[in-house]
Amino acid sequence: MKLNHLVAALIASAATLWATGAALAQDYRFKLHHFLGANSPTQTETLEPWARAVEENSGGKVKIEIYPAMTLGGRPPELINQVRDGVVDLVWTANGYTPGLFPRTEVIELPFVYLNDPGAANLALHEMFETDLKPDFPGVEVMFLHVHAGHAIVMRDAEIRSPADFAGRKMRIPTRTGAWVLEALGAVPVAMPVPDLPQAMSKGVVEGALIPFEIVPALKLQEQAGQYVELADRTRLGTLSFQMSMNKARWDSLPPEIQQAFRDASGPDWLAELGRIWRGTEDGGIAMAEAAGRSHVTLTDEETAAFRTVLEPVVERWIADVSARGIDGTALVDRARDLIAKHGTE
Template identity: 65%
Template sequence: MIKKLGLAVLATAAMGLSTAPAFAQEHVFKLHHFLGAKAPAQTKMLEPWARAVEENSGGKVKIEIYPSMTLGGRPPELINQVRDGVVDLVWTVNGYTPGLFPRTEVVELPNVYKNDPVATNLALFDMYEEHLSEEYRGVEPMFLHVHAGQAIHTVDKEVRNPEDMAGLKLRIPTRTGAWVIEALGASPVSMPVPDLPQSLSKKVVDGAFIPWEIIPALKIQDQTDYQIEGHDKTRFGTTTFQVSMNQNRWNSLPEDVQKAFRDASNREWAAEVGRIWRAIDEHGIGVATEAGNTHVTLTEEETAAFQQALEPVVQRWVDDMSGKGVDGEALVQTARDLIEQNTEGAGN
């Protein structure tokens, strides 16, 4: 059950707010998420987006950001919080609620997502209406995005080939990520990312599949020795996220306020979010190497061995979707084509 906080606690919990009084705005929204107020996801993405909406609205909108689950509950509860109207907006990981967004998983797959968050965000934007929208009943997505991709972080083992993964216990937030780990002969452990540092320090897990960007926020450099990725920043799949509003709240808004949100969440913003996550990923690996960690970049041959080992994950997803009456093979092809097209267009 979602913990109810007193008004005084809620007032002190809100982070990143302007000093303007809430009563000056006609429409006040609470945006709830699972990372800290200083995490780049808030400072580099959520705060600029919220300020853009407010500016677009001509002062009619105020978005209050509540980080670190300060409105109660645990990260996997975020999607139900927004669907039930407990909060107005959330930023959450789709994979925290397995099975709710299976079509969107297509861009998470290894060998579908490789190394380009800009192109992948644009592919999500282009696919949404025709291929993905029916999954988002009860919410109105503002935007979908991915991070820079799953890399391998290990406590004390250097990994160079799939065989090196055998027997390891590795954290992952999504079912597609779990399939990646299983295909490599390791054991997946699902948990929200805020739980990871303690699990690494106690050797509950031997490592994790996460991007570089989370390293500084959770001090992962203190719990691991190795950060491993493929040739040319190739990653082993990715994770999808959404910023979504309660559907009834959205439907109640006047057209000009809806437009303020839409204009701040357009196709160019999707590309910008990809650039933001690429930049903060580079910062994250810099923090790790400055702390003395080893950044391993696999050779082309080593990367190809991982890609070959992970191709069955794509087929496993296709087969799973076929069981749901969805043409997974066509979705994979659509995602690959759009990522390729948007890579060319993005100039990356």
């Protein structure tokens, strides 16, 4: 009888030690919510590698569970409030889905401030964050900011080669700066999250969009759009910025070594690599469109110069808008351009 009690005690003790060890091996669980699909390049080539890097840096103490396609509820513009309110721990979201909420960060999205290099823009955002951009992000701890490869021109069937070709056309865009671009071109901006685009294009709600090519496979856009246009040297009509952010209270509750695991996964090396990843997915998107027999056009230097002339007032409009809010827009534009040029040559 005593032996049986001893064996039972040993088994119970071993079970307790195993449970304690398992808990120590994975002490911190986080829910990461985003708006794109589970098979999108964003999840498979950005969010999953970043999450695994954090987990490895923590020695297995962190587990990040990714919830794609708004599976935890809500609409894409609600993500920022979900993380600020602590409904979720982490979000990856497009800043432009909540117009005017991130005014300083919009500088990187402006046409001919952003040109064609997402890695350089990512590093510029990183360098500007503490000195210039941080006031845009109360209630969250930003892990990193980044951009996509930029707003190319995707049309259902119309051919675009000049600003005049946009006149009166209904075009999807997710940001207010992008809407200003379309207004300057004479188009009609229609705001909507990117998952809504294929249906909107098929029903004629919009004739086209300013969007990167990388989204083509995820949305099967080659089934709806026949024309894919970019400016000379792969220049784009601005870009869209994104954030990976954690609820601030959750961040503040973490011990320094766990915070460092996140920081080490989110630094300049990652941001440069992220630029390469998004450029690579861009190439894959346009290859899919071309394989479907769609038209891919690169404008000439002269045609591109015409767009620069028409769109410079968009930058001036943004400077005036944020200056009215007490933000030195001219200084931000100059700094962003300088840093993009700097990191583009490294």
